[in-house]
Amino acid sequence: MSDVAAKKDSLARNRDYTLLWSGQALAEAGFGATLFVLPLLALALTGSPGVSGLVLSVDAAAQLLVGLPAGALVDRWNRKRIMLACEAAQVVALASLVFVLWTDTASVVHLVAVAAVLGAARALFEPAEDASLPRIVPEHQLATAVAMNTARSSLGQMGGSALGGLLYxxxxxxxxxxxxxxxxxxxxALAFLRLPPREKPETAEKTHLVREIGEGLRWVWSRPEIRVTTLCAVVLNLFFSAYYLxxxxxxxxxxxxxxxxxxxxxxxxxxxxxGALIAPRLxxxxxxxxSIAIVFWVATALTPVALLIDDGYxxxxxxxxxxxxxxxxxxxxGTHQLLLTPDELRGRLSGVLxxxxxxxxxxxxxxxxLLTELLDPVPAVVVCTVGIALVTAYVTxxxxxxHYPEKGQQ
Structure with missing residues (x-):
C-alpha cells in the first residue's frame, strides 16, 4: 500500500472510532484519578485503612458481580444506548459526590454507593464497547484498534493517577x-457516534437471562482457542499478581x-x-x-531476576x-476472538473474559x-516463578x- 493510500486508510481518519477513542481516553483519565483518590478520601474521613480498602474493593466487586449478566444484556439491548446510560450514571454518581464534599456532608455509605455505581457502569460499558468495535472499524484495522484501546487504558490509568494526586x-x-x-x-462524543445497525434486528423476545449467560459460557468453553487462551491468561494473571505483591x-x-x-x-x-504502541507491528x-507464547517465555525468564536486584529503579x-x-x-x-464470535454473542464473550x-x-x-506470610519473600518468588513456568510449558x-488460529476459523 502506498503512503498516500495508507494515510487515507488510517484509523485516525475513522470519524466514529476517533470520537469513541478520544471520549473514552478522557474518561479513562478521569476514572484513574477517582480510583486513586477514593481510598485516600475514605481514609481521611474515617482514619481506617480497612474502610479505605473496603471502598476500593467495592468497585472491583461490582464489576465481577455484574460482569456475566452485563454481557448478556449487551447482546440483548441497544449497545450505543447502554454506553450512553453508563456515562450518564457515572455523571450522576460523581455529581452527587462532588456536592456532598462541597457541603461537607460526605459519608462512607455514600462513597461505597458511588464506587458500586462506577464499577457496575464499567462492567456494562466495556462489553458494549468491545462488541461494537467490529462494527465501527473494518476488519483489517481491528488489530490496530484493539491495541490503541489498550494504550488508551494504560495512559488513562497513569495520567489519571498522577493528576488525581495533584488535584486532591x-x-x-x-x-x-x-x-x-x-x-x-x-x-x-458518544451521542455523535454513528454505530451501524446490527446484523440481526433487536427484538423484544423474552428469554431467561440465566439461559443467555449459559449460552455465553458454553460458547467460550466450546471454542478450543478461546478456552485455552483464557485459562492460560487466568493462570498467568494469578501468579503475576501474586508475584507483584x-x-x-x-x-x-x-x-x-x-x-x-x-x-x-x-x-x-x-x-x-x-507495548501497546508497538503491538500492531509485532x-x-x-x-x-x-505473539502469544513470547509473553509467557519472557515472564518465565524474568521473574527470577528479581532475586538478583536490590535497586528499585x-x-x-x-x-x-x-x-x-x-x-x-x-x-x-482479542482480534481473533472478536472476528470468530458472532455479533449476537460478543457482549457475553467480553463479559465472561x-x-x-x-x-x-x-x-x-x-x-x-499468603505466600509472604507462610514463606520468606525469596521462596515466595520461586513459587510464583514455578507457577508461571508450568503454564509457559503448556503454552509452548x-x-x-x-496452530492458532486455525484456517477457516478466522
Whole structure:
C-alpha cells in the first residue's frame, strides 16, 4: 500500500472510532484519578485503612458481580444506548459526590454507593464497547484498534493517577469534578457516534437471562482457542499478581525507598503503553502463536531476576520488560476472538473474559499475601516463578496454540 493510500486508510481518519477513542481516553483519565483518590478520601474521613480498602474493593466487586449478566444484556439491548446510560450514571454518581464534599456532608455509605455505581457502569460499558468495535472499524484495522484501546487504558490509568494526586492536594472535590467533566465530554462524543445497525434486528423476545449467560459460557468453553487462551491468561494473571505483591515486600525488606517502590509500580504502566504502541507491528511480524507464547517465555525468564536486584529503579525496568509484550498477545487474542464470535454473542464473550481474568487479578494479591506470610519473600518468588513456568510449558507445547488460529476459523 502506498503512503498516500495508507494515510487515507488510517484509523485516525475513522470519524466514529476517533470520537469513541478520544471520549473514552478522557474518561479513562478521569476514572484513574477517582480510583486513586477514593481510598485516600475514605481514609481521611474515617482514619481506617480497612474502610479505605473496603471502598476500593467495592468497585472491583461490582464489576465481577455484574460482569456475566452485563454481557448478556449487551447482546440483548441497544449497545450505543447502554454506553450512553453508563456515562450518564457515572455523571450522576460523581455529581452527587462532588456536592456532598462541597457541603461537607460526605459519608462512607455514600462513597461505597458511588464506587458500586462506577464499577457496575464499567462492567456494562466495556462489553458494549468491545462488541461494537467490529462494527465501527473494518476488519483489517481491528488489530490496530484493539491495541490503541489498550494504550488508551494504560495512559488513562497513569495520567489519571498522577493528576488525581495533584488535584486532591488542591481540594478534596477536584479529582471527582475532573472525572465528572471527562464523563460529560465522553457522553457528548458518544451521542455523535454513528454505530451501524446490527446484523440481526433487536427484538423484544423474552428469554431467561440465566439461559443467555449459559449460552455465553458454553460458547467460550466450546471454542478450543478461546478456552485455552483464557485459562492460560487466568493462570498467568494469578501468579503475576501474586508475584507483584511478593516483589514489593521483597524490595521493602531490602531497604528500597518508598519513592523507588512507586517508580516500580509506575513502570508497569510504562511497559504497557510502549507495548501497546508497538503491538500492531509485532502482531503482524511475529504471527499468532509467537505473539502469544513470547509473553509467557519472557515472564518465565524474568521473574527470577528479581532475586538478583536490590535497586528499585532496576526493578521497575524489570516490570516494564515483563509487561512490554502483553499488549501484542492481547491484540492477537482479542482480534481473533472478536472476528470468530458472532455479533449476537460478543457482549457475553467480553463479559465472561472480564470476570475470569478479573477474578484472577483479585485472587492473585491474596495468594501473594499468603505466600509472604507462610514463606520468606525469596521462596515466595520461586513459587510464583514455578507457577508461571508450568503454564509457559503448556503454552509452548499446546497444539491449539501452535496452530492458532486455525484456517477457516478466522
Amino acid at each position: 492536594s488542591l481540594g478534596r472535590a477536584l479529582p471527582f469534578l475532573f472525572d465528572l467533566v471527562t464523563h460529560c465530554v465522553a457522553f457528548v 511478593v516483589v514489593i515486600v521483597l524490595a521493602t525488606g531490602r531497604g528500597v525507598p518508598s519513592t523507588e517502590t512507586g517508580v516500580m509500580a509506575s513502570m508497569l504502566g510504562v511497559g504497557g503503553v510502549v 502482531h503482524r511480524v511475529l504471527g499468532p502463536y509467537r 532496576l526493578m521497575g525496568v524489570l516490570f516494564a520488560g515483563m509487561t512490554l509484550l502483553v499488549p501484542t498477545a492481547n491484540t492477537t487474542i 472480564a470476570v475470569a481474568v478479573g477474578t484472577a487479578g483479585a485472587v492473585g494479591p491474596v495468594l501473594g499475601g 507445547v499446546s497444539p491449539t496454540l501452535r
